[in-house]
Amino acid sequence: MKIAVLSGKGGTGKTLVTVNLAAAAKIATYIDCDVEEPNGHLFFKPEGVQEEEVSVKIPQVNSELCNGCRKCVDFCNFNALAYIKDKLIIFDDICHSCGGCILLCPEKALTEKAKPIGKVQKGFSGKVTVCTGILNPGEATGVPIINKLLATDNLEKEKLIFIDCPPGSACIVMESIQDADYCVLVAEPTLFGVHNLNIVYELVKLFDIPFGVVLNKCLEEENPAEKFCVDKSIKILGCIPFDHELGTLNSNAEIAVNVNDKYSELFSSLLDTVIKEMQLEATTDS
Amino acid sequence: MKQLLILSGKGGTGKTTIASAFIKLADARAYADCDVDAPNLHLISGWNSTPKKTNYYGLPIAYINQKQCIQCDQCRENCRFEAISIDSRDGQYRVNSFACEGCGVCAYVCPVEAISMNPAVAGELMLFIDENRAFSTAQLKMGSGTSGLLVTEVKKQMKSAEVDADLAIIDGSPGIGCPVIASLSGVDMVLIVAEPSISGISDMERILDTAAKFGTKMAVCINKYDTNIENTEKIEAYCEKRELPIVGRIPFDSDAVKAINNGQTIVEKECSSGTAVKEIFQKTMNLLFTYSK
Numbered sequence: 001m002k003i004a005v006l007s008g009k010g011g012t013g014k015t016l017v018t019v020n021l022a023a024a025a026k027i028a029t030y031i032d033c034d035v036e037e038p039n040g041h042l043f044f045k046p047e048g049v050q051e052e053e054v055s056v057k058i059p060q061v062n063s064e065l066c067n068g069c070r071k072c073v074d075f076c077n078f079n080a081l082a083y084i085k086d087k088l089i090i091f092d093d094i095c096h097s098c099g100g101c102i103l104l105c106p107e108k109a110l111t112e113k114a115k116p117i118g119k120v121q122k123g124f125s126g127k128v129t130v131c132t133g134i135l136n137p138g139e140a141t142g143v144p145i146i147n148k149l150l151a152t153d154n155l156e157k158e159k160l161i162f163i164d165c166p167p168g169s170a171c172i173v174m175e176s177i178q179d180a181d182y183c184v185l186v187a188e189p190t191l192f193g194v195h196n197l198n199i200v201y202e203l204v205k206l207f208d209i210p211f212g213v214v215l216n217k218c219l220e221e222e223n224p225a226e227k228f229c230v231d232k233s234i235k236i237l238g239c240i241p242f243d244h245e246l247g248t249l250n251s252n253a254e255i256a257v258n259v260n261d262k263y264s265e266l267f268s269s270l271l272d273t274v275i276k277e278m279q280l281e282a283t284t285d286s
Numbered sequence: 287m288k289q290l291l292i293l294s295g296k297g298g299t300g301k302t303t304i305a306s307a308f309i310k311l312a313d314a315r316a317y318a319d320c321d322v323d324a325p326n327l328h329l330i331s332g333w334n335s336t337p338k339k340t341n342y343y344g345l346p347i348a349y350i351n352q353k354q355c356i357q358c359d360q361c362r363e364n365c366r367f368e369a370i371s372i373d374s375r376d377g378q379y380r381v382n383s384f385a386c387e388g389c390g391v392c393a394y395v396c397p398v399e400a401i402s403m404n405p406a407v408a409g410e411l412m413l414f415i416d417e418n419r420a421f422s423t424a425q426l427k428m429g430s431g432t433s434g435l436l437v438t439e440v441k442k443q444m445k446s447a448e449v450d451a452d453l454a455i456i457d458g459s460p461g462i463g464c465p466v467i468a469s470l471s472g473v474d475m476v477l478i479v480a481e482p483s484i485s486g487i488s489d490m491e492r493i494l495d496t497a498a499k500f501g502t503k504m505a506v507c508i509n510k511y512d513t514n515i516e517n518t519e520k521i522e523a524y525c526e527k528r529e530l531p532i533v534g535r536i537p538f539d540s541d542a543v544k545a546i547n548n549g550q551t552i553v554e555k556e557c558s559s560g561t562a563v564k565e566i567f568q569k570t571m572n573l574l575f576t577y578s579k
Contacts, residue, residue, distance in 0.1 A: 138462075
């Protein structure tokens with residue numbers, strides 16, 4: 001079972017929730033799909049880490065074969081090729097690796113080369129398998145890294161899999177949730193939090209993935225995110241209080257579940273609720 | 287016009303809170319929200335008028351005409367984005383419009399010209415404008431892949447408004463990927479909003495590395511600094527080592543949340559975070575206008 005944790009807005013507590021749910025599950029796989037800014041590994045401090053480079057294929061030109069027909073330049077919808085001063089120039093950073101230019105070059109002047117864009121790491125923290133994707137600074141898209149992380153042959157199906165998603169609602173989030181069995185949306189009680197919660201709410205509805213909301217940083221005062229859930233009849237899975245102790249543990253990259261019984265109970269009960277909801281969805285679906 | 291971009295790497299450190307305060311303090315005439323997949327600045331920018339809206343077209347999306355399709359499998363085989371699959375219900379070839387990046391390879395390889403590339407709305411640009419102010423923002427359509435292009439459009443739209451402004455303030459998006467890279471191009475200075483957590487430090491280092499690749503001038507401020515003094519000091523030591531100016535510390539302030547939830551900036555009321563941001567604003571303006579050419 002794959003559980004994806006997302007939020008729209010950044011900094012609402014995706015990593016806090018994902019890491020602690022995985023730790024509460026004890027035997028689990030944690031996958032950090034926030035490849036632009038991965039943080040889960042800072043908490044788990046995995047051991048026995050193995051690393052694999054992720055590359056994309058981009059074109060390279062053999063200038064002796066290129067006759068300057070510019071068919072590749074005209075074809076490229078990303079404007080990654082230009083023919084300037086009798087020379088074909090390839091802008092590696094803009095290339096989307098579609099392979100079109102290589103297919104259509106009548107002189108066979110273009111071939112593919114691998115360009116590294118980041119890496120995936122796999123290690124262990126107790127019985128939690130920790131997978132992390134890391135995009136190299138300056139690279140535009142981490143989608144190929146996410147695909148590698150979520151490739152089915154890399155996953156152990158018998159375990160609960162927790163996916164820590166990037167913020168936002170763009171393609172990179174969609175790649176992270178598309179095969180998820182359940183989505184946990186983390187919301188904070190601010191005007192910004194609610195606005196962005198609405199965006200990811202629309203996203204999970206669009207993908208028809210069952211979901212529920214965790215309210216984070218809850219204060220005594222009125223919670224606009226809670227109101228949003230009540231108005232839309234969205235299942236509230238649990239509330240995490242605004243709490244300096246939890247904040248400090250989290251800012252020091254400690255896993256709250258592992259150091260304090262109070263939080264261990266909080267996240268274990270949240271995990272139970274998530275699993276029950278998932279089972280409920282599975283039975284109503286079939 | 288000098289352009290100041292506000293970034294953070296990690297999300298939720300306070301980019302929009304600080305951008306909105308800066309806009310208020312500078313009485314800025316030109317500003318933009320480049321966080322196109324989760325925009326928030328419009329919520330506290332104080333505009334009541336209706337913006338001028340324009341559809342944003344990303345790259346075209348492939349469409350397969352089933353009447354012409356001979357199911358040769360060429361399109362599926364050559365698509366690098368796994369956007370074409372065979373529908374198990376009827377055996378027809380279908381395009382997943384979310385996965386399609388609009389490269390046109392399928393249309394090129396199709397032997398019977400069954401595939402066309404059709405324009406697709408990928409978001410909406412919004413421009414709030416009056417006699418002397420312009421605010422450019424946008425909302426990306428969910429799951430869309432061309433956020434970098436839309437960011438470029440947001441900045442273009444801000445400039446095209448041709449307001450008489452010597453300063454533009456741009457609110458950025460979290461992360462280090464395409465929308466961030468697109469927002470960095472052409473700006474005069476980046477203010478990084480850091481957060482004193484181990485995660486925040488790691489993310490700050492990555493955004494600094496990314497911005498450094500573009501050679502943009504940078505400064506750092508630390509938000510909610512008192513939630514972890516030890517980490518705040520680590521950030522300051524790190525910046526000193528990289529010779530990056532620190533323009534200030536902002537305390538954690540529950541009044542800040544209250545102001546934002548009332549649709550106000552944090553400098554409109556007397557509060558500790560507002561006072562700190564005023565000082566940061568002055569220092570940032572000095573850096574932006576004094577040392578740059």
